Amino acid sequence: MNSFPQWFIEKRRFAEKFIEKAPEPKYGLKLDWNKFRLSAEKYYRTMDIDDLPPEVKGSLQNLVFPFSKNIAANIVHVNETLVYEKIIREMVPRGVEIINIEDAIRKYDWLKNYWFRAFPLTLNKLSAIHGAYSKGGAFIHVGENIKVKKPISSCFVVASSRYAQLSHSIVIAEPGSEIHILTGCTAPLTVQGSLHAGLTEVYVKRNARVVSTMIEYWHRKVHSRPLKAVIVEDGGEYVENLIMLKPGLSIQAYPTVILKGKNSSTILRSIVIGTDSSDIDIGEAAYLVGENSKARLITRGLALDSSYIKQRTKVWSKASKSSGYVECSGLILSDKAKLETYPTLQTLVKDTELYHESSIGKVAEDQLFYLISRGFSEEEATALMIRGFLDPDMLDLPEPLLSQVKSIIDLIVRKAKM
Amino acid sequence: MFILEIDKLTTAVDNKIIIKNISLRIPKKSFSVLMGPNASGKTTLIMSIIGNPRYKILSGRIIFDGENITNIPTYERVKKGIFVSYQAPPTIRGVKLGFFLKLLLKRRGLSEAEAERELKNIISFLNIPESFLKRDLNLGFSGGERKRVEIAQLMAMKPKLALLDEIDTGIDIDSMKVIAGAINRILNEGTTVFLITHYKNILSYVIPDRVFVMGNNLIKEYRDIKIAKLIERCGYGCVLEGKCDIEDDQYE
Numbered sequence: 223m224n225s226f227p228q229w230f231i232e233k234r235r236f237a238e239k240f241i242e243k244a245p246e247p248k249y250g251l252k253l254d255w256n257k258f259r260l261s262a263e264k265y266y267r268t269m270d271i272d273d274l275p276p277e278v279k280g281s282l283q284n285l286v287f288p289f290s291k292n293i294a295a296n297i298v299h300v301n302e303t304l305v306y307e308k309i310i311r312e313m314v315p316r317g318v319e320i321i322n323i324e325d326a327i328r329k330y331d332w333l334k335n336y337w338f339r340a341f342p343l344t345l346n347k348l349s350a351i352h353g354a355y356s357k358g359g360a361f362i363h364v365g366e367n368i369k370v371k372k373p374i375s376s377c378f379v380v381a382s383s384r385y386a387q388l389s390h391s392i393v394i395a396e397p398g399s400e401i402h403i404l405t406g407c408t409a410p411l412t413v414q415g416s417l418h419a420g421l422t423e424v425y426v427k428r429n430a431r432v433v434s435t436m437i438e439y440w441h442r443k444v445h446s447r448p449l450k451a452v453i454v455e456d457g458g459e460y461v462e463n464l465i466m467l468k469p470g471l472s473i474q475a476y477p478t479v480i481l482k483g484k485n486s487s488t489i490l491r492s493i494v495i496g497t498d499s500s501d502i503d504i505g506e507a508a509y510l511v512g513e514n515s516k517a518r519l520i521t522r523g524l525a526l527d528s529s530y531i532k533q534r535t536k537v538w539s540k541a542s543k544s545s546g547y548v549e550c551s552g553l554i555l556s557d558k559a560k561l562e563t564y565p566t567l568q569t570l571v572k573d574t575e576l577y578h579e580s581s582i583g584k585v586a587e588d589q590l591f592y593l594i595s596r597g598f599s600e601e602e603a604t605a606l607m608i609r610g611f612l613d614p615d616m617l618d619l620p621e622p623l624l625s626q627v628k629s630i631i632d633l634i635v636r637k638a639k640m
Numbered sequence: 641m642f643i644l645e646i647d648k649l650t651t652a653v654d655n656k657i658i659i660k661n662i663s664l665r666i667p668k669k670s671f672s673v674l675m676g677p678n679a680s681g682k683t684t685l686i687m688s689i690i691g692n693p694r695y696k697i698l699s700g701r702i703i704f705d706g707e708n709i710t711n712i713p714t715y716e717r718v719k720k721g722i723f724v725s726y727q728a729p730p731t732i733r734g735v736k737l738g739f740f741l742k743l744l745l746k747r748r749g750l751s752e753a754e755a756e757r758e759l760k761n762i763i764s765f766l767n768i769p770e771s772f773l774k775r776d777l778n779l780g781f782s783g784g785e786r787k788r789v790e791i792a793q794l795m796a797m798k799p800k801l802a803l804l805d806e807i808d809t810g811i812d813i814d815s816m817k818v819i820a821g822a823i824n825r826i827l828n829e830g831t832t833v834f835l836i837t838h839y840k841n842i843l844s845y846v847i848p849d850r851v852f853v854m855g856n857n858l859i860k861e862y863r864d865i866k867i868a869k870l871i872e873r874c875g876y877g878c879v880l881e882g883k884c885d886i887e888d889d890q891y892e
Contacts, residue, residue, distance in 0.1 A: 587694075589730045595690055596744060596793060597718035610734030610776070 229334040230327055237343055237353025244350040249534065250474025250503040253445060255347060258386035258417050260355045265300040265381065267307075274298070274306060277410035278379050284439045284468075285406035286626040287375055293404070294372040295320055299389060300379045302357035313372050317365030318401075320374065323390055326361035333361075336392055340423040340451035340480065348447060352388050352421050359389035359420070364430075367398040373435070373620065374401065378420050380409040380444060386417040393422065395430035395458075402433040404623070407446065414443040421449040426458035428483065435463040435619065437627070440470030442498055448475045456483035456512065463617045464492035467630055469500040469529070476534065478507045481515035481541070492521045493612050495634055496529025496559060505534025505564070510544040510574065517545075522612050523552040525559035526635075536566040539574040548578035553611050555585065555604075601636075608635050642703075643668045643801050643832045644689070649700035651681075651688045657698070658684040660857045666801075671823075671833045671846070675868065676854035677876040682836045683727065685854070686803045690724045691717050705800065721800030725790040725807055731778040737789065738773025744796040762795045765825070767818050784815030791822045802826060804835045808842040820845030840868040855880045 246252065268274055271288065278300055282288045288296060294313035297320060298306040304322045314320070327333055343353040360376050380387045395401055407418055418440075426432045432452075440446055446469070454460050460479055479488045490506040508517035523531045537546030552561040567576040585607055593603035614627050644666040651659050659681035666672055676682050687695040689702055691714040702710045709717050732740075738759065745755035763770065766788045778786055787807050794802055807819055823846050827833055835848070843865060851862045855876050871879055878884050 586730070589732055591692055591694075591714070592726065592730050593732065594714050595692075595718060595724055597715050597747065597797065599713075599715050606735060607732065610732055613734035615734075615736075 226327060227331060233337065234354050237350050240344060241347060241350045241354060244344065244347040247346040247348055247474065249476060250447065251472035251501040253417065255351060257384065257415065259384055260386060260388070261357065262301040262382035262385040265303050265305045267305050271296065271298070271306055277412060278381055281379055281408045281410045282377060284408055285377065285437055287404055287623055288377050288406060290622060292372060292620070292622060293375045294370055295374040297360055297375070298377045298379065299358055300381050301385065301387060302389065304358065314370060315368050317368045318370060319363040321361050323359035323361045323392065336394065336423060336425060340425065340453045341421060341449060348419060349449065352390065352419065352449070356388040356390040356421065359391040361391070362393045362403065364395045364399040364401045366396040369400040373404045375404045375406070377406040378418065380413055380416045380418050383414045383416055386419060389420045391420065391422045393424045393432065395426050395432045397428040397430060400431045402435070405434065405436045407448065408439045409441065409444050411441055417445045417447065419447040419449060424452040424460065426452065426454040426460050428455050429457040431459045433461040435465070437465045437467060438473065439468045441468065442471060444470040446470050446473040450477035452477070452479040454479060454481050454483060454486040454488060457485045458483055460488045462490045463619065465627060466494040466502070466504065467634060469496060469502050472501040474503040476505050476507060478509070479517070480509045481512055481517060483512040485514045486512050487516040490519045491617055493614065494523045494531060495631070496523065496525045496531045497634060498527050498529065500529045502529060502531045505536070507536040508546060510537065510539040510541040510546060513541055514543045515541050519548045520616065521550045523561055524608060524612060525552065525554045525561040526556055528556065528558035531561045533563045537576050538568045539576060540570040542571055542573045545575040550578065550580040552582035553585065553608070554582065605632065605635055641667055643705055645703040647701040647703065649688060649702065650698045651684050652696045652698055653684060653694060662859055664852060664859055666832060666834060669830055669832055670850070671827055671848045672850050672852060673848040674834065674836045674852045674854060675838070675871060680855040682854055683805055686724055686805050686836065689803060690714055690722060722803065723794050723797055723799035723801065724803045725794060725805055727806045727809065729778050729786050729790055731776065733776050733779065735777045736773065737775055737777050740777055741792055741796050744793060748798060762792050766792050766822060768792060783810035784812055787811050788815060788818060791819055795822065795826065799831060801832045801834065804833065806836055806838065808837055808839060816842060817845060840872050843868050853879055
């Protein structure tokens with residue numbers, strides 16, 4: 223700790239003092255933060271992904287893509303340690319830096335201008351705890367005009383019980399650069415009563431483009447609170463695909479994008495599948511600040527078993543000539559499941575166009591019978607409709623990731639009780 | 641020799657009897673037309689044959705290709721070779737037309753390459769633009785487009801019996817010609833066609849072997865398709881009540 227720069231140490235002290243007076247998070251299932259350890263067993267670095275401990279490797283296999291050959295770089299964090307890193311230099315040009323966040327803090331004094339700038343440290347108790355005690359995380363820096371064609375995979379595994387994984391990652395895309403980051407979050411089946419609360423801040427500079435695809439795959443005994451905030455400058459574009467395949471005990475996520483620059487834009491898409499008795503509070507927000515900024519938010523929620531899904535979407539505008547579109551739909555497939563949508567549109571100016579479409583319901587009988595009368599059994603027809611409703615094609619994912627996501631969705635839907 | 645035999649069928653929807661004691665036989669590889677006033681139970685008859693659970697069969701039997709199918713589930717009936725087209729097919733969000741047609745072709749046993757080729761044939765025959773393949777099934781399709789897409793599914797599935805519910809309603813003359821061409825083609829391929837229609841227009845392009853007229857809980861069979869013209873001129877009431885008949889029709 224003593225080797226950290228002064229600014230960092232001061233920020234931590236401030237956060238520590240703030241925890242006491244910070245409010246509880248507004249959304250999501252209430253958690254007792256004292257129940258989680260803030261540090262956990264250490265894992266050691268390996269040179270080969272196959273040499274990772276079997277329980278860690280097994281959980282990564284749920285996400286499939288860390289083992290894909292179609293990725294430009296591959297980093298794996300277990301608990302608070304970076305355990306595996308492989309960068310394929312032919313695909314990742316010089317000028318792209320992918321390192322552990324603690325190394326970056328020691329190396330770059332200017333990081334103080336990014337640390338908790340997009341995400342407010344004082345938002346709530348969880349962000350304050352994060353500010354005081356975060357450990358681990360990735361620092362990804364893409365130099366000016368560098369375009370990384372293939373996705374970079376960055377995974378977080380919670381491998382210890384009753385532990386809070388508080389990683390803090392920072393992504394900076396310099397002007398004109400492009401990158402696609404695939405984040406996977408998961409845990410081995412043996413882990414109980416843990417919390418994943420990875421915090422990510424993304425800075426999209428002038429005319430840069432960042433695509434972030436986040437896949438969460440938990441089992442019944444883990445809580446997840448991914449925290450994310452993004453600032454987009456002039457002409458920049460940020461695309462997010464949030465794919466909640468297995469939500470765990472509870473999940474709350476509300477990635478927030480600030481379109482600060484002129485002509486900046488964002489597309490935020492999410493697919494959420496509620497299984498078991500998960501408590502899911504998920505949404506996304508876009509703040510239109512720069513003139514002519516554009517936001518498109520699309521969420522799809524599928525409630526199975528006895529899950530409870532709340533879908534929140536928000537577009538707020540103070541930018542002239544800006545536009546925001548929200549499409550929020552939910553499908554309930556079980557009598558015990560619940561699903562609610564909360565779309566919000568707010569504006570401080572007149573020349574902005576904000577609109578939303580929202581729908582929730584059960585599988586329409588006439589549509590189901592239409593498919594059955596084409597020779598499909600009831601299960602096959604339902605699966606077709608669900609696949610169609612979730613519409614993974616809309617995510618615009620590169621292959622083989624798209625096919626992998628589709629097959630995982632099929633598997634989950636087949637296992638669920640209608 | 642009959643592909644379909646309906647024997648004294650009584651069907652109710654929401655506890656209300658819609659058709660009562662209806663019997664009808666359709667020979668293999670024939671082309672029959674069913675006409676009748678609104679609410680006479682034409683769609684109910686077709687839905688009973690396909691086994692829509694909303695349509696409760698209270699008594700009677702449905703024999704398809706010599707087999708009693710009255711109590712088997714819909715998808716089993718479809719597997720045996722029955723196809724039904726809808727008056728107003730629903731939109732299925734996210735299920736792309738191209739993906740769906742290919743799925744139907746592959747379930748018939750075609751390989752990926754064969755399915756791709758056959759799909760191209762079907763859509764070009766039906767004048768469906770290739771760009772439609774990427775659209776959601778029936779989403780934003782016009783009346784004529786929806787009906788052509790119904791026929792595309794029929795051609796992909798190659799059934800033994802096609803039950804077409806008002807396939808000629810709400811479409812323009814171009815779509816009508818395309819659909820009539822498709823009906824002639826599937827008849828040549830050996831499919832039995834049973835077409836519900838309100839209009840005689842389509843009968844200028846396709847020539848049925850027989851016309852059934854349904855109403856007042858009875859069904860009459862005519863071998864002379866001039867009956868369609870007579871119905872258009874004096875109405876169903878007149879024909880069903882036997883006030884006028886084809887023999888004493890002075891028309892033409």
